[in-house]
Amino acid sequence: MRAKIVPVLSVGILLSLALAGCSGASSPPKDDGLIHVVASTDVYGDIAKQIGGDLVSVTSIISNPSQDPHSYEADAQVQLSLSKADVVIQNGGGYDDFVDTLLKGANNPGVALVDAAAVSGHDQTPTTGEFNEHLWYDFPTVTKVATKLESTFSRLDPKNAATFAANGASFSSAVSTLESSEAAIRASASGEGAAITEPVPLYMLDAMGLVNKTPEKFSAAIEGGTDVSPLVLRETLALFGDHAVKLLAYNAQTGGPQTAQVVAAAKKAGVAVVPVRETLPAGKDYLEWMTDTVAAISAALK
Structure with missing residues (x-):
């Protein structure tokens, strides 16, 4: 298995994090009526946007099409974003452990964490004894993640639950079409x-x-x-x-x-x-x- 994505936070970065946290200059607004979502990659960020629509604000930590996620190095801005998030989405299964590491220091105990590996139902593969963490290629898992996001958004913003349900149904229907193609x-x-x-x-x-x-x-x-x-x-x-x-x-x-x-x-x-x-x-x-x-x-x- 390739090396996991790991956070790299130097003393200088930690100092800048502390200063940014005090000033609040980089903090997302908390009174804009939106659900603030931070996703480890733009794959999960896009799924969140399709479920939440204009009712959510999504930040994807890894979004560069040429970036190899395994070589990503997290920085202070990532931890700051996590500290202000209402919902955090990670792949789990050892793929993006930097999320867990940084959340521990983000002082955000009320955040809702959606973990694809946790909802997938998959375990170790019988041939290698390892977990295949590339869960976005598994459409049943993607549907479970979308369902979890729909329920999470509805809990945080109950007046818009019908919108989240409609968006979720549309997304899941499209995934079902992909499963039919498979x-x-x-x-x-x-x-x-x-x-x-x-x-x-x-x-x-x-x-x-x-x-x-x-x-x-x-x-x-x-x-x-x-x-x-x-x-x-x-x-x-x-x-x-x-x-x-x-x-x-x-x-x-x-x-x-x-x-x-x-x-x-x-x-x-x-x-x-x-x-x-x-x-x-x-x-x-x-x-x-x-x-x-x-x-x-x-x-x-x-």
Whole structure:
């Protein structure tokens, strides 16, 4: 598993945090009638916005499309935002532990915390004994998160509960359509082989009935930021020359020489290459992004 996102707060930053906290200059307004939401990534920030609409103010800590969330370093402004939030959304499962760490020092005991891993119902995977934390590729979990947000917003702003319910129903209906698309792919492509560079899309590939043929040591090394052994790399590259897989899903936000070798081998063998991500692509919301990803996988399999 790749290194977790960790907070980095130097003495100077802590001092600036204290000064900012005293002045209140960077604090979001608390009398604007909005529910203030802080999300660890723009994936969850976008889901919150789709449920809350104009009744919520959303701050996404990680929102740069080119940012690798695993290398993110939290700063004092993040903790200040958390200290003023009504609702905080995190992925959990070891993915964004900086939220827990910073919340402990944020002096915000009344904040409502929505944790995707906690509501997912998932446990360790039987093959690796590890938890696949990339939960935004698991549509049942996304629906649970949306439902949790709807109930949380309704509790904080009961007069607008009907609006939150309507927005939640619309969002969940769109996610259900995505699940139907997965099921259609499963009906025609179940058992087909797929390769990955990291476990990012595995929930989606599993739902489509695709079989991950990638050596576990390869994807674990890439996710962990370590070198792949020559033997494991050869085994991975052979998947494409032997036509053991129909597609390669690779994390477009990370890369290195060995990942580049795998992508090049897939292209040379005529195997479709499908990019996946950990944060929103520029100009896309969550539903648009996932619709595009499902469509890309469907096209690759054909």
